[in-house]
Amino acid sequence: MATAQQRQRIAALDLLLELTVSMSEDMAESLAAIGLTPARAHLLWQLLHRGPQTQRVLADALRVSGRNVTGLVDGLVQTGFVTREPHPRDRRATLVTLTAHGRRTADDLATAQRELADQLFARLPAGQLDAVVEGLTTVAGRLRRLQVEAAPR
Amino acid sequence: MATAQQRQRIAALDLLLELTVSMSEDMAESLAAIGLTPARAHLLWQLLHRGPQTQRVLADALRVSGRNVTGLVDGLVQTGFVTREPHPRDRRATLVTLTAHGRRTADDLATAQRELADQLFARLPAGQLDAVVEGLTTVAGRLRRLQVEAAPR
DNA sequence: TATTGTTATACTCTATAACTATA
DNA sequence: TATAGTTATAGAGTATAACAATA
Numbered sequence: 159m160a161t162a163q164q165r166q167r168i169a170a171l172d173l174l175l176e177l178t179v180s181m182s183e184d185m186a187e188s189l190a191a192i193g194l195t196p197a198r199a200h201l202l203w204q205l206l207h208r209g210p211q212t213q214r215v216l217a218d219a220l221r222v223s224g225r226n227v228t229g230l231v232d233g234l235v236q237t238g239f240v241t242r243e244p245h246p247r248d249r250r251a252t253l254v255t256l257t258a259h260g261r262r263t264a265d266d267l268a269t270a271q272r273e274l275a276d277q278l279f280a281r282l283p284a285g286q287l288d289a290v291v292e293g294l295t296t297v298a299g300r301l302r303r304l305q306v307e308a309a310p311r
Numbered sequence: 312m313a314t315a316q317q318r319q320r321i322a323a324l325d326l327l328l329e330l331t332v333s334m335s336e337d338m339a340e341s342l343a344a345i346g347l348t349p350a351r352a353h354l355l356w357q358l359l360h361r362g363p364q365t366q367r368v369l370a371d372a373l374r375v376s377g378r379n380v381t382g383l384v385d386g387l388v389q390t391g392f393v394t395r396e397p398h399p400r401d402r403r404a405t406l407v408t409l410t411a412h413g414r415r416t417a418d419d420l421a422t423a424q425r426e427l428a429d430q431l432f433a434r435l436p437a438g439q440l441d442a443v444v445e446g447l448t449t450v451a452g453r454l455r456r457l458q459v460e461a462a463p464r
Numbered sequence: 465t466a467t468t469g470t471t472a473t474a475c476t477c478t479a480t481a482a483c484t485a486t487a
Numbered sequence: 488t489a490t491a492g493t494t495a496t497a498g499a500g501t502a503t504a505a506c507a508a509t510a
Contacts, residue, residue, distance in 0.1 A: 181331065195477085225492085251491055
C-alpha cells in the first residue's frame with residue numbers, strides 16, 4: 159500500500175514531468191514561429207555564447223554525432239542563420255558562424271529566456287523561489303548520482 | 312542591467328531545463344533497454360490506465376495525428392507489446408490491446424516510476440517537498456496561462 | 465456525408481560506417 | 488596514422504493529403 163508520503167512523491171514527479179512537457183512544447187512552438195527547431199536553436203545558442211566553432215567542437219558540446227551536426231548546419235545554412243567559413247589554420251575544418259540574421263535571432267532568444275524567467279518566477283511568496291531552487295538542486299544531484307550508478311563503466 | 316533577483320530567476324529556469332533534459336535522457340535510456348521509445352511507452356501507458364482503445368482515441372489522448380498512431384502501433388505490434396483486435400461494434404475501428412508481455416512491461420514501468428519518485432524525493436529536509444510542490448504548481452499554472460494567451464483561438 | 469485507419473510522401477533528429485581531404 | 492567533415496544508409500517521430508471501408 160502506498161503511504162501518503164509515497165503518494166506525495168509520485169504527485170511531485172508527475173508535476174515535474176508535466177511541467178517538463180509543457181515547457182518543451184511551449185519552446186518548440188515559439189521556435190517554430192521563427193523558423194527554428196529545438197536542436198537547431200541549441201546549436202545557435204552555442205554559437206552565441208562561444209563564437210564561431212568547428213563542427214567537431216559543436217558535436218562534442220551538443221553531445222551528438224558529427225553526422226548529426228552536418229545535418230543541423232545544413233538546415234541552418236539553408237534557412238540563413240549561419241554560414242560555413244574556412245578555418246584559418248586547418249583546411250579540413252569549417253567555422254560555423256552566425257549571420258546577421260542568426261545573431262539577431264539568438265539575441266532575441268536570450269531576451270525571450272529572460273522574459274520567461276520573469277513571467278514564471280517573479281512575485282512568488284517570500285522565500286518560495288529559494289525553496290524551489292534548493293529542492294530542485296537536491297533532486298538534480300540525486301538524479302545525477304543515479305545515472306552514475308546505472309552506468310558503471 | 313540584471314538585478315540579483317533577475318539572475319536568480321534565470322538560474323532557476325536553467326536548473327529546471329537542465330533537470331528536464333536529464334530526466335528525459337534518463338528515461339529514454341531506461342526505455343531503450345527494454346525495447347521501448349518514449350513515444351511508444353506513452354501509448355503503452357494509456358493502455359495500462361484505460362484499457363484497450365481505438366487508434367482514434369489514442370491519437371486524441373496523445374495529441375498526435377492518426378497517421379502517427381498507426382506508426383507507433385505498427386512498432387509495438389512488431390515488438391510484441393500490443394495486438395490489434397477487431398472492435399466488437401464498429402468494423403472500421405481496431406482495439407489496440409496489451410499482450411501479456413506488454414502488460415508486464417507497463418506494470419514494470421509503473422513500479423520504476425514509484426521507485427524513481429522515492430529516490431528523488433525521499434528524505435528531504437522538513438517541508439522542502441511541500442515547498443517544491445507548491446512552487447512548481449504555481450509555475451505550472453503561470454505557464455498554462457501564458458500558453459492560453461499566446462494561442463487565443 | 466462523416467469517420468477510422470491505411471498508403472503515399474515529406475521533413476527532422478538521430479545513429480553507424482565508409483570515404484575524402486587534410487594534418 | 489589520426490582527424491574533420493561528407494556521402495550512404497537506416498530507424499524513429501512527426502505531419503498533411505488522398506483513399507478505402509464502414510457508419
